[in-house]
Structure formats: structure tokens, C-alpha cells
Amino acid sequence: MAVRLQEETETSNTSPRSEMLHTALRQLENAFEGLGLAEGFREIIRQSERELTVAVPIYRDDGQISVFTGYRVQHSSARGPCKGGIRFHPGVNLEEVRALALLMTLKCAVANLPFGGAKGGVSVNPAGLSRTELERLTRRYAAMILPILGRKRDIPAPDVNTNAQTMAWLMDTVSMLDGNSTPEIATGKPVALGGSQGREEATGRGVAIATVEALKRQGRDPKEVTVAVQGFGNVGSYAAQILAEEYGAKIVAISDVSGGFYNAKGLNLKPIREHLQAHPAQLLEDYHDNGHFEQISNAELLTLEADVLIPAAIEDQITHENADQIKAGLIVEGANGPTSFEADAILRERGIHVVPDILANAGGVICSYFEWVQDLQSYFWDIDEVRQQLNRAMCRAFEEVWTFAEEHDMDMRSSAYSLAVDRVAYAIQQRGLFP
Ligand code: GLU
Numbered sequence: 001m002a003v004r005l006q007e008e009t010e011t012s013n014t015s016p017r018s019e020m021l022h023t024a025l026r027q028l029e030n031a032f033e034g035l036g037l038a039e040g041f042r043e044i045i046r047q048s049e050r051e052l053t054v055a056v057p058i059y060r061d062d063g064q065i066s067v068f069t070g071y072r073v074q075h076s077s078a079r080g081p082c083k084g085g086i087r088f089h090p091g092v093n094l095e096e097v098r099a100l101a102l103l104m105t106l107k108c109a110v111a112n113l114p115f116g117g118a119k120g121g122v123s124v125n126p127a128g129l130s131r132t133e134l135e136r137l138t139r140r141y142a143a144m145i146l147p148i149l150g151r152k153r154d155i156p157a158p159d160v161n162t163n164a165q166t167m168a169w170l171m172d173t174v175s176m177l178d179g180n181s182t183p184e185i186a187t188g189k190p191v192a193l194g195g196s197q198g199r200e201e202a203t204g205r206g207v208a209i210a211t212v213e214a215l216k217r218q219g220r221d222p223k224e225v226t227v228a229v230q231g232f233g234n235v236g237s238y239a240a241q242i243l244a245e246e247y248g249a250k251i252v253a254i255s256d257v258s259g260g261f262y263n264a265k266g267l268n269l270k271p272i273r274e275h276l277q278a279h280p281a282q283l284l285e286d287y288h289d290n291g292h293f294e295q296i297s298n299a300e301l302l303t304l305e306a307d308v309l310i311p312a313a314i315e316d317q318i319t320h321e322n323a324d325q326i327k328a329g330l331i332v333e334g335a336n337g338p339t340s341f342e343a344d345a346i347l348r349e350r351g352i353h354v355v356p357d358i359l360a361n362a363g364g365v366i367c368s369y370f371e372w373v374q375d376l377q378s379y380f381w382d383i384d385e386v387r388q389q390l391n392r393a394m395c396r397a398f399e400e401v402w403t404f405a406e407e408h409d410m411d412m413r414s415s416a417y418s419l420a421v422d423r424v425a426y427a428i429q430q431r432g433l434f435p
Pocket of ligand 1: 362
């Protein structure tokens with residue numbers, strides 16, 4: 001059988017440096033210093049508990065073989081089973097997954113969920129695979145990382161370029177190998193397979209709640225603000241829709257990898273969402289609205305005139321190169337790691353308020369927690385219950401981070417990191433070190 005050489009397959013063993021890991025580790029050091037944490041705890045928290053790299057060979061539809069590289073990193077299980085998504089993206093590498101796993105530990109701690117943190121991914125461009133190839137990739141990757149998964153050990157969820165279907169395949173693979181139905185092995189599943197009502201919208205809804213909570217504390221009415229949203233996938237599209245429809249905010253700009261639109265008077269999101277649903281790759285490209293907007297690029301969106309900026313695409317978007325051009329007074333991080341360490345300092349200097357990723361986008365994993373609880377109990381909540389609980393959990397986390405920041409005269413990212421690190425270190429100390 002011929003083996004096809006894949007451009008998107010990562011063949012090198014030396015992982016590229018991740019800007020996001022560098023940023024997260026520096027923020028971690030600041031939190032350690034502020035808390036006066038003992039060196040031993042610092043050393044534990046700096047490292048992942050376990051890192052797994054796997055080869056993922058699949059048959060392509062034409063009968064040839066492609067081999068992809070996948071990862072699952074468990075950063076911490078101190079506060080409970082490891083929890084975190086799986087992404088399919090050509091930029092996935094060990095350092096990136098390591099950073100994202102660390103962010104999950106902190107995010108779960110900020111939200112006070114009984115979870116540690118993990119992340120997984122496959123270095124692949126999923127748009128280059130057919131649906132059947134994607135299913136084989138998901139199943140083989142699931143089988144390869146299964147030795148370290150478990151409903152009380154490590155529970156995956158969707159992330160960039162993965163969704164409820166991906167989780168259904170993963171859950172089915174594990175259930176078939178196990179001979180038992182194990183919906184609680186993953187969250188973000190279809191509702192018919194033990195998924196939770198409201199899970200799909202949960203990250204975007206949480207971003208909307210965080211935005212409204214931040215505005216409230218600035219004495220501003222969401223009905224009077226303009227919002228620009230970078231990234232119109234699961235997080236950005238729901239955040240925009242909920243902010244517009246439920247809170248009356250004006251969405252003036254949206255974008256994705258294919259480009260974006262700007263209209264100072266506000267965009268009509270409904271036909272845009274319909275266009276996305278019909279588009280084969282769910283992209284904004286080729287959408288026309290009889291000239292009711294200006295075409296902009298994904299990068300241009302960041303520096304537009306808007307009161308609120310929601311980066312909801314991928315990491316490393318706000319850097320030292322564009323941080324001084326940002327016009328929004330409030331940034332709410334829908335994506336994981338969108339702002340570099342250097343950019344963060346510039347934003348702080350300029351008085352731009354940032355609601356950090358580990359708080360702003362925690363709605364997804366909060367709802368994942370609800371899903372896991374529902375699966376373990378085989379008892380399911382209705383959408384009103386889910387939304388009410390999500391709202392409560394987001395508002396409580398926001399208030400805790402806000403109050404800590406006020407009391408210690410720090411920005412919200414430093415506050416969120418400090419709260420999270422303190423909780424993780426406390427769990428490690430209480431458990432003691434095995435053996
Ligand atoms: N991938 C999402 C995140 O980055 C959700 C993780 C989860 O629900 O486990 O927060």
C-alpha cells in the first residue's frame with residue numbers, strides 16, 4: 001500500500017515555540033510572586049502532569065494512507081478529573097496544547113469547577129478531509145489517547161474545528177471498545193446522545209454575560225455600545241447573537257479567516273447566520289448584502305472603531321504590533337490566548353480593560369460540567385435550568401475576579417490567575433504528595 005506524504009503532517013520531533021505558552025508562563029510567574037507561593041508548588045504548577053504524543057494513521061478515501069500527529073496533555077488533576085477540548089488545526093503542536101491545558105486548569109479553578117485541566121489536538125487541516133476521513137481520524141485518535149481518558153480521569157470536549165459530531169464519534173469509539181455506553185467520557189455531545197441542552201451556545205453565552213457584567217461595572221448600558229467580533233465560529237457567532245438579541249448591543253463588525261464586514265450602524269446578523277449554515281465550510285466569504293457593509297479583513301477588525309472588542313478566533317491576535325492601535329475600551333477574550341504578554345502590558349498602560357480568556361470563555365466548560373453531572377446521574381435538565389445555572393456560575397466567577405482585582409489593585413487577568421493558582425495550590429497542599 002502506497003503511503004502518501006502529507007504536507008499537513010507534522011514530521012519534526014522538535015516542537016515549535018508557542019507564544020501562548022510563553023505568555024501563560026509569564027503570567028503564572030507574576031501570580032506566584034503576588035501570592036508568595038512556595039517554590040515546590042510553583043514547580044508543580046509550571047509542568048504538565050502527563051503529555052502524550054500519538055501517531056494517527058488513517059486510510060484516505062482513495063485507499064492511500066496518511067499519518068497525522070496528535071496530542072493529549074493533562075496539566076493538572078489536583079482539583080478533579082482533567083477536562084478540556086480537542087482541536088483539529090494545522091497549527092497544533094505540543095507546546096500549544098501544553099499552554100491550552102494549563103489555561104484549562106486555571107479556567108476550571110476560576111469557575112470553581114471540580115475539574116483539573118487538559119487539552120488535545122491533531123495537527124491537521126480538517127477542511128482537506130472528507131467527512132468519512134474525518135470520522136476515521138477522530139476514531140483512531142480517540143483510540144490512541146484512550147489509555148489516559150476516563151469519565152473520572154480525563155473528559156474531552158469540542159474546541160477549534162471540532163463539534164458535537166466529533167464528540168459523538170469519540171464517545172461511540174470508547175463505548176464500542178468498552179462494551180458499555182459511556183456518554184460521560186466526553187462533553188459537548190449531541191443532545192440525543194447525552195449532550196446538554198444549551199452546551200453549543202454556552203461559551204458564546206458566557207462571553208455575552210462577561211461583557212454585560214464588565215459594562216455594568218463601568219456604568220454602561222449594553223444597548224448603547226458597539227461591538228466588534230473577530231471569529232464567527234461557535235463562540236463568536238453565539239456571543240454576537242446573544243449580545244444583540246438579548247442585551248440590545250449593536251454588532252458593528254464580524255470576521256473570520258475568509259474576511260469580514262463592518263457597518264457603523266450595525267449588522268443584520270440573521271441573514272449572515274443563514275448564509276453560514278448554507279456555506280460548505282461555514283465561512284462568511286461570498287456573503288452579499290447589497291452594499292450594506294464595508295468589507296474588512298480579519299486583522300483590520302481588531303483596530304476598528306468599536307466600544308467592545310471580542311477576539312473569538314484563535315491565539316496570538318493582539319500583539320505588540322497592533323495593541324497600540326486598538327480603539328475599543330473593553331476587550332472580552334472569547335478565544336484562548338488571543339493577547340500576548342507584551343500586548344497585555346500595552347493595553348494596561350493605555351487603560352483598556354481586558355476580561356481574560358480564563359474567565360470570559362469559561363461558559364463552555366461550565367456547561368460541560370453540567371453535562372457531565374447530567375450524564376453521571378442520567379437525569380437531564382431543561383434549557384431554562386441550564387441557562388439559569390450558567391448565568392449564576394458566570395456572574396459569581398466574574399464577581400470574585402472583579403472583587404479580588406479591586407482589593408489588590410490589579411487588572412482582571414492578574415486577579416483571575418491569582419485566584420486560580422491559589423485554588424490549585426491549595427488542592428495540591430491538601431491532598432499531599434503521593435506516595
Ligand atoms: N474547548 C473549550 C475551552 O477551551 C471547552 C472545554 C470543555 O468544555 O471541556 O474552554
